[in-house]
Amino acid sequence: MTKKTCSIIGIILLLSVLNSCGTHPEEGLLKKYFSALTMNDRMTLSTMAIEPISIDAENWDILNVSEEVIEEFKLAKMDTTERELQKKLTDHVGPVTELDDELWAAKEDLKAARTGAARRSAQQRVNEAQIKFDEERALHSEMQKEVNEAQAAARKEEEIAEFSLGKGNLPNIRTLTGEVFSKAVDIRTEGQAGTKDYRFFLIRYVLEDEILNLTHRGRWIIVKIESIG
Numbered sequence: 001m002t003k004k005t006c007s008i009i010g011i012i013l014l015l016s017v018l019n020s021c022g023t024h025p026e027e028g029l030l031k032k033y034f035s036a037l038t039m040n041d042r043m044t045l046s047t048m049a050i051e052p053i054s055i056d057a058e059n060w061d062i063l064n065v066s067e068e069v070i071e072e073f074k075l076a077k078m079d080t081t082e083r084e085l086q087k088k089l090t091d092h093v094g095p096v097t098e099l100d101d102e103l104w105a106a107k108e109d110l111k112a113a114r115t116g117a118a119r120r121s122a123q124q125r126v127n128e129a130q131i132k133f134d135e136e137r138a139l140h141s142e143m144q145k146e147v148n149e150a151q152a153a154a155r156k157e158e159e160i161a162e163f164s165l166g167k168g169n170l171p172n173i174r175t176l177t178g179e180v181f182s183k184a185v186d187i188r189t190e191g192q193a194g195t196k197d198y199r200f201f202l203i204r205y206v207l208e209d210e211i212l213n214l215t216h217r218g219r220w221i222i223v224k225i226e227s228i229g
Contacts, residue, residue, distance in 0.1 A: 025220045026065060026185045026202055033222065034060055049222035050163060055198065056191030063186040063197065073178040073207055075161065078154040085150050089143045099136050103129040164205040164218030176216070178207035186228065199226045 029048060034057055036044040045052035106129040110122035154174075161180075162168050181204045188197050205218035 029220050053225050056193050057189035059190040061188050063188050066184040068183045071180045075157050079174040082150040082154050085147045089147050096136050096140050099133040103133045161205045164221050165216050176207040197228045199228045
């Protein structure tokens with residue numbers, strides 16, 4: 001066999017390995033996961049899954065792998081939404097405070113009323129002011145809920161992205177653009193308790209820092225595991 005032939009064969013084998021790894025990343029990840037389960041290696045499990053769970057599995061097989069979905073990395077938009085909602089909430093403090101002051105003034109007028117007619121008129125103003133204040137306060141509470149939900153969603157996306165990238169507390173992650181790859185893998189396990197099926201949700205981030213012209217290539221991680229049978 002000539003040196004040239006050996007080189008060609010070597011290149012073909014290398015491409016074959018690379019293609020296999022790129023096409024079926026879920027297989028390698030799941031092998032490591034179930035291997036860590038067998039050894040009860042919780043530290044290793046925590047490096048592969050956001051919320052690792054114990055599975056009774058002496059043997060396992062992949063039943064189905066969904067098509068890979070590619071979506072836009074939306075953390076920058078989520079951050080903008082969070083800031084807009086927070087500003088809206090902050091701006092709404094004024095109207096709530098004004099109505100609270102009006103309610104207080106109406107109650108003071110009621111205390112100062114001396115005749116029956118004056119008390120009835122003051123009580124009417126208190127009732128009306130109370131209704132307006134309660135409505136505005138309820139609106140403020142709803143706005144606060146929206147802010148909390150937006151903050152939680154953005155923070156969760158940030159944590160998952162950093163987990164995939166293997167870079168905790170990436171300072172400018174909310175300014176990055178890029179793509180999010182995801183797929184679901186159905187697994188059948190056989191253990192002491194019998195046969196059971198699970199669905200593993202996998203995700204990977206590839207993000208671009210346009211200012212530094214730098215690409216952050218994340219790894220496949222497990223974001224969720226569900227029992228499906």
